[in-house]
Amino acid sequence: MDIDRQRLGEHSPCLLLNEISQGDSSIFSSATAPFLDKPLPFRVLPVPARCAAGAAPYLPGSDRSGAAALRTSAPDGDGDSAAEPPPGALGTSTGSGGLDPAEVLCCYGDAASAAAALRQLNSTVQYVPYCGALSPRSALQLVRQYDVVADCSDNVPTRYLVNDACVLAGKPLVSGSALRLEGQLVVYNYQGGPCYRCLFPKPPPPETVTNCADGGVLGVVPGIVGCIQALEVLKIVSGMGSSFSRFMLMFDAQEGRFRNIRLRPKRPDCAVCGDNPSVTCLQDYEAFCGSSATDKCRTLHLLSSKDRISVEEYKKLLDEQIPHVLLDVRPQVEVDICRLEHAVHIPLSKLEEKDEEYLKYLEKRICEEKQRTDGQTSFPVYVVCKLGNDSQKAVRILQELPDKAFGPVLARDIKGGLMSWASRIDPTFPQY
CATH class of the missing domain: 3.40.50.720 (NAD(P)-binding Rossmann-like Domain)
Known part of the structure; x- marks a missing residue:
């Protein structure tokens, strides 16, 4: 120049x-x-x-x-x-x-x-x-x-x-x-x-x-x-x-x-x-x-151990075909990248807003799956996200909803989220 x-x-x-x-x-x-x-x-x-x-x-x-x-x-x-x-x-x-x-x-x-x-x-x-x-x-x-x-x-x-x-x-x-x-x-x-x-x-x-x-x-x-x-x-x-x-x-x-x-x-x-x-x-x-001085993904601990399951435990109940609902709370842009086919998708933001349309959709899916059960008192809803942080927030929201919304449900999150699923259960599952 x-x-x-x-x-x-x-x-x-x-x-x-x-x-x-x-x-x-x-x-x-x-x-x-x-x-x-x-x-x-x-x-x-x-x-x-x-x-x-x-x-x-x-x-x-x-x-x-x-x-x-x-x-x-x-x-x-x-x-x-x-x-x-x-x-x-x-x-x-x-x-x-x-x-x-x-x-x-x-x-x-x-x-x-x-x-x-x-x-x-x-x-x-x-x-x-x-x-x-x-x-x-x-x-x-x-x-x-x-x-x-x-x-x-x-x-x-x-x-x-x-x-x-x-x-x-x-x-x-x-x-x-x-x-x-x-x-x-x-x-x-x-x-x-x-x-x-x-x-x-x-x-x-x-x-x-x-x-x-x-x-x-x-x-x-x-x-x-x-x-x-x-x-x-x-x-x-x-x-x-x-x-x-x-x-x-x-x-x-x-x-x-x-x-x-x-x-x-x-x-x-x-x-x-x-x-x-x-x-x-x-x-x-x-x-x-209350957080680390890093931009790396932080692991939150919002729930007690009884409200969480590992990816291995979730894989076992899938293999045993135990009736449940899997709720994916990631944003739509992440769901477009990869997802578990049987998951119900409701973004965390919609749960936080108590969006009626999405809550009714979740209620409908829970009722459909309940028909496969023998009338158990609390129906299991497992929540997943990318890393296991947003899913804990979603479980808290579900736990605070009145029983009349879905009937009695047992909400639990999957530790480590879909990235843990990809690394420990299904290596072909995309990581992003």
């Missing part, structure tokens, strides 16, 4: 430095972005999701996503920081003369392969992989070395951890998230604006949280959010300020719309940034949130 330097400076002040570097890496060899008065050496610290999704690919000298923090003071002359940061994040640092060398610290096990992939995309940057998860023990020490943090993590405990570390260290937090076809972006703890805890003082119940493993995300969506996230990071580090310290940006990819939602102001009684904070050091965030 042939770029006219004078025209670039006059007409393209906001081109992403990384895009330009792919065409002519010498243009920004001294990190002199056209909209800055002087070179801006900085450190970038991505705290990535499991697959490093977020701002990092759109920050200068990086082509992968993650959460980032920038330090505007130049590192030591050799391009390294005086103190080696602890493992647990993804980061880029610039030497005193320019955008490189860079350090990449990865929060996931494949740090080396991530660095190798980045090196193929931009060989002018030095990538040093570090393996390890961000933890309360290392987070505050790490965040204090940077000026801005961009959070692209994918689970609730890590978001509280990063927020509290930023508040205690006095650093702004550029937070991005994406799920399915929607994305959000907020800048927390910046210029008197609220922090994450101001908006969400208490974590949500673990069973109400949908992760990317269950809900999925269209890859373009975190790319778009990451671009805007990187823009806000660059605006903050260059002194231009952020547009989203008091507004939340909402992106709807389905409708192709962006909209801003005004945030509540900073809470005086906030546990970490309020007038009399109760959180003065980092804590056990997995215990606080």
Whole structure:
């Protein structure tokens, strides 16, 4: 790519430095972005999701996503920081003369392969992989070395951890998230604006949280959010300020719309940034949130053992042709992928809404199967989903319905769901 330097400076002040570097890496060899008065050496610290999704690919000298923090003071002359940061994040640092060398610290096990992939995309940057998860023990020490943090993590405990570390260290937090076809972006703890805890003082119940493993995300969506996230990071580090310290940006990819939602102001009684904070050091965030700091599918334990059966036990009653109803509570899109032919399909959302049409359909199927029994008091209804989490929620709903709805039923869930069925009973059953 042939770029006219004078025209670039006059007409393209906001081109992403990384895009330009792919065409002519010498243009920004001294990190002199056209909209800055002087070179801006900085450190970038991505705290990535499991697959490093977020701002990092759109920050200068990086082509992968993650959460980032920038330090505007130049590192030591050799391009390294005086103190080696602890493992647990993804980061880029610039030497005193320019955008490189860079350090990449990865929060996931494949740090080396991530660095190798980045090196193929931009060989002018030095990538040093570090393996390890961000933890309360290392987070505050790490965040204090940077000026801005961009959070692209994918689970609730890590978001509280990063927020509290930023508040205690006095650093702004550029937070991005994406799920399915929607994305959000907020800048927390910046210029008197609220922090994450101001908006969400208490974590949500673990069973109400949908992760990317269950809900999925269209890859373009975190790319778009990451671009805007990187823009806000660059605006903050260059002194231009952020547009989203008091507004939340909402992106709807389905409708192709962006909209801003005004945030509540900073809470005086906030546990970490309020007038009399109760959180003065980092804590056990997995215990606080009741869930693991991972986007991997979490195993819920909502029912007692008597309300659950294994896939082996269910296979046995199938072989013995014991009358029952199997209720599949997955979304329609998952049922279209694979299903057990004899299952009755009612999405969990319809059960939660107490949808009359679906409840009558279930009642009809139960009555049909009851005719095959000898008048047993409680008719068995077994509930299945993909992994055995939603099925537990559905059993709870069925247990709370009055007997007059279906007559007495014995609702139980199948542990591990259809993925357990595929791995332990029928290896030909599709896994997704």
